[in-house]
Amino acid sequence: AQSVTQLDSHVSVSEGTPVLLRCNYSSSYSPSLFWYVQHPNKGLQLLLKYTSAATLVKGINGFEAEFKKSETSFHLTKPSAHMSDAAEYFCVVSGISGGSNYKLTFGKGTLLTVNP
Amino acid sequence: DADVTQTPRNRITKTGKRIMLECSQTKGHDRMYWYRQDPGLGLRLIYYSFDVKDINKGEISDGYSVSRQAQAKFSLSLESAIPNQTALYFCATSDLPPSTDTQYFGPGTRLTVL
Numbered sequence: 001a002q003s004v005t006q007l008d009s010h011v012s013v014s015e016g017t018p019v020l021l022r023c024n025y026s027s028s029y030s031p032s033l034f035w036y037v038q039h040p041n042k043g044l045q046l047l048l049k050y051t052s053a054a055t056l057v058k059g060i061n062g063f064e065a066e067f068k069k070s071e072t073s074f075h076l077t078k079p080s081a082h083m084s085d086a087a088e089y090f091c092v093v094s095g096i097s098g099g100s101n102y103k104l105t106f107g108k109g110t111l112l113t114v115n116p
Numbered sequence: 117d118a119d120v121t122q123t124p125r126n127r128i129t130k131t132g133k134r135i136m137l138e139c140s141q142t143k144g145h146d147r148m149y150w151y152r153q154d155p156g157l158g159l160r161l162i163y164y165s166f167d168v169k170d171i172n173k174g175e176i177s178d179g180y181s182v183s184r185q186a187q188a189k190f191s192l193s194l195e196s197a198i199p200n201q202t203a204l205y206f207c208a209t210s211d212l213p214p215s216t217d218t219q220y221f222g223p224g225t226r227l228t229v230l
Contacts, residue, residue, distance in 0.1 A: 009156070032217045032218075034218070036221075042223060042224075043120075043206065043221045043222055043223040043224050044159075044206065044221040045221075046218065046220070049218060090158060090159070094217035103161075104159075104161070104217070104219060106158035106159040106160075107158055108156055108157060108158045109156070109158055
């Protein structure tokens with residue numbers, strides 16, 4: 001069984017300040033972990049993916065996430081928020097569920113608001 | 117980008133009507149998925165297909181059916197729509213293992229059932 005918990009449903013930051021979106025996961029296997037972003041009225045875009053190659057993963061638009069196995073966390077960060085970062089962010093865990101069926105489990109999302 | 121397209125993008129219908137949502141992809145992926153998104157619930161899997169002859173139920177398949185017409189096309193039908201099927205619906209695709217766990221999403225179809 002696997003699950004993912006996004007610890008904040010809403011995060012509000014000022015433009016130019018750091019962003020931290022928190023995600024904890026549980027998985028019976030060595031999981032793959034993802035962050036997706038959804039801008040208003042848009043589909044989901046892959047931000048970054050962790051697959052055990054390196055614990056610090058760099059994604060698009062200056063985002064990065066660090067995999068911490070001891071804490072079962074995969075928090076998303078960005079040093080300086082931009083207005084265009086305002087969106088909903090989803091943490092996703094992938095694990096094998098029967099044969100080669102990779103099951104994705106989505107968190108409930110964190111809405112990021114960026115204030116001018 | 118337009119690798120995964122969905123039609124229509126928005127649809128308003130009435131209770132009891134039959135609705136079909138369509139998904140097409142140009143990524144050449146064998147695996148396709150249908151999800152629904154409800155506020156505060158994330159995405160939940162409705163159906164998935166590993167190829168034209170392999171279709172499987174997801175966690176919330178009741179009230180839905182699917183058709184995989186070709187490798188590139190995967191349709192979702194609501195035989196008799198009800199108001200609690202009002203949601204944002206996403207189609208997604210993925211490649212074969214070991215790349216299967218990365219899914220690529222369409223822009224979504226917003227469905228309202230009155």
